[in-house]
Amino acid sequence: MQSLWMGCCAAVAAIVFTASAIADQSATDDPVHAFDHAMLSIFHRGQDALTAETRPVMIIARDVTVMTEDGEASYPRDAPTYQHLKSTSHVVLGLIGAVTPWPDENTDDERWKAEFSIIINEIDVFLATLGGLGMTEGDLASQRKMLETARAFAQGALDKDQITREAVSQVINDMRPIWAENMEKSARAELNALHSAVSDARAAISEEEWTKMYVVHHGGSSVKDVNVVLLYLQRVMPEKVAAGQVLFAENAHGNDALAGYAGYVRMQxxxxxxxxxxxxxxxxxxxxxxxxxxxxxxxxxxxxxxxx
Structure with a gap:
């Protein structure tokens, strides 16, 4: 059996190697592809060299990290209140997701019922642990009220075996005041944590380093008009925003990739x-x-x- 397995592996490897060799040969035989590949390789090597010298760079992701030629230093950006209130508020998104697309009354679409059952179960589990998250008494009471409102709506819909657009709209309106309160407190918690981390990082950087530093935020700037981090950066480092040294890397993940995005932009x-x-x-x-x-x-x- 072992020899048979090894033989199969060898056969597969030979096939893969042959296919790879054919592909490489095809590329070599195509002068247009070969030339394009050679020129872009040179271009990318230049971009890599430019990226390597793009230091220092400040990465704003889970933490605030400053990458220099000598290494990295991270400054915590902890905001438990932000995470707690934001996550609890997502119950509204769960309700909307459960009724989207809107169920067709002429079919036996049972998806919303299954989703509502999940929402009820998750709320029950979450409510049992809510008191251990360290929230203030006021926040704790508000979150319980919002979750219990959502639970009562979902259970009522299941009991009636019916949902209406008006009922969904009403329950969202009922929860909106707590949602709005959560947004204000979440924004304050996020900004306080961000400002503390950026301030600590800035204090450890010389004026010369600060002048040439790029700042890369992990997140898209698809929200063009009111972006929390962009608003903050415009307030605390307007000269860098104006100089194009503040960048938003939507699809980069990890500090190296975020730093690499700064090199990519500089190359462009x-x-x-x-x-x-x-x-x-x-x-x-x-x-x-x-x-x-x-x-x-x-x-x-x-x-x-x-x-x-």
Missing amino acids: RHVGAWVFGDPERMRVDLLGYEAGSILDEMIPAPPPKPTD
């Missing part, structure tokens, strides 16, 4: 400056302007609709 600015004389040019798709003109030719605009 080098390309814009060298080719167009504008460091920010690569924020626009390289083919974007040309594509707009071509689309004007390809797809003529329809005549405007008549107006009253």
Whole structure:
């Protein structure tokens, strides 16, 4: 049996190796691909070198971490109140998720019932542990009230075997005052923790290091108008925001990847400056302007609709 297994493994390995060799040979035989690969490899090596020298860099993720040429120093960003109140408030998201898409009355869609049963069970488990989270008496009472309101609604819907949009809207309205209170307290807890960590990090950095430091936040800036961390950074380091030294890395995970994002942005600015004389040019798709003109030719605009 062992020899048979080893033989199978060898056969599979040979197949994989052969496929890989064919793919490599195909790439080598394609002069366009080979040239493109060579040029991009050089480009990426330059970007890697630029990333390596992008120090110091401040990473704002779970903690605030300053990465220098000599190592890393992390400053805790603990905010239990923020996590507790935010997580409890997510009961509203659970209710919305359970009725989305809205159940079709003409089918035997049982998903909302299963989800409501889960919500009830999770609330029961959570309520049993809520008192041990170290909340104030006021916060504890508010969270219990919100959770019990959601539980009573879910149980009532199951008992009636019916839900209506009006009933869902009403229970959300009933919980909204506590939700709003949670948001205010969560924001305060998050900002206090962030400000403490950033202040400690800043105090340990020389003025020279601070001037050249990039700040990378782990999180997307998809909320363009009111982003908590961006609002904070605009208040405490407006000169860095204006200079383009504050970056949002939506899809980077881990300190090395976040630091690498700073190198990526710097490389894109080098390309814009060298080719167009504008460091920010690569924020626009390289083919974007040309594509707009071509689309004007390809797809003529329809005549405007008549107006009253």
